[in-house]
Amino acid sequence: MRGFITLAVLVLSVSAQAVELNGSLIQGGMIWGKVEPGSRVELGKYTVAVADNGVFAAGFDRDAPASVPLKICRGDACQTQMLSIEQREYAIQRVNGVPQKTVTPPADVLERIRREAALVRKARQHYEPRQDFTGDFVWPLSGPVTGVFGSQRVYNGTPGRPHYGVDVARPTGTVVTAPMSGLVTLVHDEMFYSGGTLIIDHGQGISSTFIHLSKVLVNEGDEIAQGQAIAEVGATGRATGPHLDWRLNWFGQRLDPQLLVGEMPEMSQ
Numbered sequence: 001m002r003g004f005i006t007l008a009v010l011v012l013s014v015s016a017q018a019v020e021l022n023g024s025l026i027q028g029g030m031i032w033g034k035v036e037p038g039s040r041v042e043l044g045k046y047t048v049a050v051a052d053n054g055v056f057a058a059g060f061d062r063d064a065p066a067s068v069p070l071k072i073c074r075g076d077a078c079q080t081q082m083l084s085i086e087q088r089e090y091a092i093q094r095v096n097g098v099p100q101k102t103v104t105p106p107a108d109v110l111e112r113i114r115r116e117a118a119l120v121r122k123a124r125q126h127y128e129p130r131q132d133f134t135g136d137f138v139w140p141l142s143g144p145v146t147g148v149f150g151s152q153r154v155y156n157g158t159p160g161r162p163h164y165g166v167d168v169a170r171p172t173g174t175v176v177t178a179p180m181s182g183l184v185t186l187v188h189d190e191m192f193y194s195g196g197t198l199i200i201d202h203g204q205g206i207s208s209t210f211i212h213l214s215k216v217l218v219n220e221g222d223e224i225a226q227g228q229a230i231a232e233v234g235a236t237g238r239a240t241g242p243h244l245d246w247r248l249n250w251f252g253q254r255l256d257p258q259l260l261v262g263e264m265p266e267m268s269q
Helices: 107-125
Strands: 004-011 016-023 030-034 040-043 046-048 055-059 067-074 077-084 092-095 145-147 152-155 158-162 165-169 175-177 182-191 195-203 206-213 229-232 243-250 253-255
Touching (some): 055 243
Parallel strands (some): 092 152
Antiparallel strands (some): 016 030, 040 046, 145 165, 165 243, 175 229, 182 195
16 A cells, blocks of 8 residues: 655755655655755665655665654755654464474574575665656465564464565465566575575665565566566475565565555456
């Protein structure tokens, strides 16, 4: 679901401008907006990249505080607007039947896990000046939502990291389509935790990750159009059954993809 927010007019020494933000002021929310070209933008402790046309993207992670400063500078003149971030309560979900070796990895696979995590971090830190993220995202497939952003999972009785995506249950082989256009920055057939993994860059730090895939239908470096077939659902990696786990990032910040899409469409027959 997309919202539209108009901030108060920020009066700079060189001009007066109203900064308009699209998105959600909520934990896990993505925002994007436009300032005068040449402006500098900071969100909390982060410096935000501003494109030549003044467009920028940012987001609030799962545990973002209730108030975050947005600072906009033009030359030496700066103004700060405090953004009120809606706080969320997250569900606790117990998942049993996961192979114990994936809950507590043996020592001989820890190096593999570190290597794979580095590949994902590198892909998510990639900067592309494209601005696909300004469009309207759509669901990559339809089906029952079985896992939501922010929920804390307990695997076989052992607390795990929070869940940072939205899970949609469908049979292995169900086609996954691109929720937004972008550039493929990572394809991996079999990561320890996430199995078949695909990352698409939507521009300026916004990226989608798709995991547990049985097959990836695109290659690194491919330009992807919204709605294009990109992968097939699977149960690879740490998964108890076939489903798609779709994740959204602003660089290293974990965002909630469900905030960008409307109601789940009806399943095609």
